[in-house]
Amino acid sequence: MVLVLPFVLQVFGAVGLVGYFSFKNGQAAVNDLADRLMDQSSNLVSKHLDNYLAIPPKINQINLDAIALGLLDVTDLKTAGHYFWRQLQAYPEITYTKL
Secondary structure (H helix, E strand, C coil), rough: CCCCCHHHHHHHHHHHHHHHHHHHHHHHHHHHHHHHHHHHHHHHHHHHEEEEEEEEHHHHHHHHHHHCCCCCCCCCHHHHHHHHHHHHHHHHCCCCCCC
């Protein structure tokens, strides 16, 4: 018993330490992976949102330039309607345009 007990305690101690360190390393790896995935998805959403929100100001500027240059007469509703309809066809991500 005197010879067996120290070996059994050493085995249990070694197995316990290996299990503890494995659990902690696994937990750290999962947390690191989760952080990287959240950063990546956040960056992707931010990029898509920036691209999506950049379109309307550009369209507004195009319309203002067309009006200022006299290329678009907003008093002629038929022509302006066709113009805006074509814009909606060219930019399907926008839902409507207005003056």
